[in-house]
Amino acid sequence: MKRVLIGVGVALLVIVGALVGVGLYREHQGRDVRGSSTEEFSTTQQQPVARPPTAKIRWPMYRFDEARQGDAPKMLVKPPYRPLWFFRAGSLVEFPPAVAYGKLYFANADGVLFAVDISKVKTVWAYRGRRCTAATPAIDGHSIYMTFLNKPPCNASRSGIDGQVVALNADTGKVRWKVTIGPSESSPLVVDGVVYVGDWNGKVYAFNAATGSTRWTFSTGGKVKDAMAYAGGRIYFGSYDHHVYAVNARTGKLFWRASAQQRLGSRGTFYSTPAVAYGRVYIGSTDGKVYSFGATSGKLRWSHGTGDYVYSSPAVWNARVFAGSYDGTMYAFNAATGEVLWKFKSNGAISGSPIVINDVLYFSTLKGRTYALNPRNGKLLWGFRRGAYAAPVSDRRRLYLAAYSRIFALAPRLPG
Numbered sequence: 317m318k319r320v321l322i323g324v325g326v327a328l329l330v331i332v333g334a335l336v337g338v339g340l341y342r343e344h345q346g347r348d349v350r351g352s353s354t355e356e357f358s359t360t361q362q363q364p365v366a367r368p369p370t371a372k373i374r375w376p377m378y379r380f381d382e383a384r385q386g387d388a389p390k391m392l393v394k395p396p397y398r399p400l401w402f403f404r405a406g407s408l409v410e411f412p413p414a415v416a417y418g419k420l421y422f423a424n425a426d427g428v429l430f431a432v433d434i435s436k437v438k439t440v441w442a443y444r445g446r447r448c449t450a451a452t453p454a455i456d457g458h459s460i461y462m463t464f465l466n467k468p469p470c471n472a473s474r475s476g477i478d479g480q481v482v483a484l485n486a487d488t489g490k491v492r493w494k495v496t497i498g499p500s501e502s503s504p505l506v507v508d509g510v511v512y513v514g515d516w517n518g519k520v521y522a523f524n525a526a527t528g529s530t531r532w533t534f535s536t537g538g539k540v541k542d543a544m545a546y547a548g549g550r551i552y553f554g555s556y557d558h559h560v561y562a563v564n565a566r567t568g569k570l571f572w573r574a575s576a577q578q579r580l581g582s583r584g585t586f587y588s589t590p591a592v593a594y595g596r597v598y599i600g601s602t603d604g605k606v607y608s609f610g611a612t613s614g615k616l617r618w619s620h621g622t623g624d625y626v627y628s629s630p631a632v633w634n635a636r637v638f639a640g641s642y643d644g645t646m647y648a649f650n651a652a653t654g655e656v657l658w659k660f661k662s663n664g665a666i667s668g669s670p671i672v673i674n675d676v677l678y679f680s681t682l683k684g685r686t687y688a689l690n691p692r693n694g695k696l697l698w699g700f701r702r703g704a705y706a707a708p709v710s711d712r713r714r715l716y717l718a719a720y721s722r723i724f725a726l727a728p729r730l731p732g
Contacts, residue, residue, distance in 0.1 A: 346579030347602075351618030353652035356595050358609035359635060363566050374711040375415035378452035379501035379629060379669070383592045384545040386631035391674040391710045395698030396690045397726035400714070401437050403431065409718040411452040412706035414460070417486060420716055420723060421460055423449040425470060429462055429482075431489060432574065432724070434603075434711065440638070441489030447480065450501035456525060460486045462513050463500035481513055481521070481527060493528030497521060503543040503589070505551075507565065512551055514540025520553060520561075522568060532568035536561065538585065542629070547592035547611065554586025554599055560609060562597070572614030589629035589669070591637070594651055598637050600626030606639045606647070608654060618654030622647060629669035631677070633691055640666030640679055646687075648694060658694035662687060668705035673715070678707045686717060700726070 328590060329594030351357070379386045405424045413422035419440060424431045427445035432438065445462075449471035453462040462484070467475035479499035483492040505512040510522040510531060514537045522531040538556030545552045548570060554560045562571040576584035584603025591598045597609045597618060603623050610616045623643025631638045637649040642665045648657040664683030671678050677691040680703030688698040702719035708726070709716050715726040 319588055321709040325703065337504060346577045348621055348654070349577075349606075349619045350655070351650075354532060356613060356615070356617060356674070357652045363381070371731060372418075373455055373589070374414040375413070375709045376456070377414060377454040378411065378543050378624045379565070379589060379631075380671070380709075381545040382505060382507055384543065384589050384629065385591050385593050385628065385633075386669065387633045387672045388710060389672075391676060391712050393674055393710055393713065393715055393728055395676060395688060396729045397698065397700070397715060398429070398729045400725040400727050401418050402719075403432055403437055403723045404726070405721050405723060406719055409721065409723065410450050410705045412709045412718050413716055413723065414453050414455050415709055415711045415716065416455045417458075419486075421455065421486070422718065422723065423451070423453065423462060423727055424721070425449060427464060428589040429453065429460075429484075429489075431460075431486070432723070434714075437725075440710070443482070443484060443489050443491070445480065445482065448499075451503040454504040454506045455486060456506040458486045459525065460484050461506060461525070462506040463498040463502055463513050475611070479515060481511065481523065481528070483511075487709065492493060495523060495528045495530075497564075501541050505544040505546060507546045510565070512544040512546070512565075514542065514544065514553060514555075516541070518557070520544065520563070520568070522551075522565075526720045532564055534561075534568045534570070541587050543589040544591045545592050545597075546635060550611070552590045552592055552597050554588065554590060554601075556585040556587075558583045558585055559589065560586060560597065560599055560607070560614075562611070573608045574607075574616065575606070577605070577616075577619060579603060587627045588639075591630045591632050593632040596633070596651065598630040598632065598639075598651070600628050600639050602626070602629060604641065606630065606637065606654070608637075619652045620647075620649060620656065624665070627667050628679075631670045631672050632682075633672045633675075633677070636691060638672070638677055638691065640668070640670055642666065644681065646670065646679055646689065646694070647679075660687070660689055660694040668707060671707040673708070673710050678715075680704055680707060680717075680719075685721070686719075700724075 452459035584601035
């Protein structure tokens, strides 16, 4: 009996040792990785910020530009601001508007897509999709493109549900085409006459912007909830299968697939929309990390942990990367190395994405406050007791902020 007990004890020690070893290995794998300024990083390769296609299209898509850098430099606004008016949207507006032709285009959680005249603060038209929504529309020419989730209830996870991509006339709201896909909260990307979106079935689609016909599809192993980013003929996106992808924008052929780091507990998934700049891809993860991958190779160039989920889509400005965490902190990273340059502690969890407008960094928190910071040092410049998910957008002279069920218009405060 004594020998048996000794044998059992030895076996238990071996098992415990193996588990400890696996744990230490996973912990080591999940460590922060410091990057290099010489490996797949060049400020001369910064994807140029897309200017509005015409003088009448001021904010054409989510994150402002097709590389999703979230940097809108040619604006005329600076804090502090004063409220001008607000528009009641009827239910939650989680994502910011697009701005064109003197109108704000946005959708509420009940599936109503609005076109609101900025000067009259009046609905010009409203398209009732009767589906849940969680995206920003995209404007291209006089067409507007929008994705829709399933029909209510909005938190449904049952099988067999579907979503839609809808193209409408931006002036009248008349439907130009409609395509059924899986439920989609992927803010559309429109580049060179092609509309790119992802869905909960794990697919990414490229549609002809004029007709809605399918150019190609690409399948992943998990839900694709983020918006696509475009740079150098490639489409970049993340998936809930723990991977980030780069595919050929013209054919959908895979260039590379990168992974969230192994760690203790579940691996990270990607809700955050990637930003592409300096030959790198920057993206947040539910494992609490911000990642930088080589845009050409897909190799991990740096990673840095925060205190909680990073749903926030990074903004890129002046060799800095900004991302918010559910731990309530806005982080500024060195774009090359991932070194933390500064941190700003806000009043609550940060779910939405920061934006840089005319060299000022903006973000909102789930406790209903919007901040404006100096992006160089994180110094607070201005605050507003409204906001939640989305950072503001601009038409050059005003800011527009989604604050739960209202859209606020804010103008720079006159001196004196």
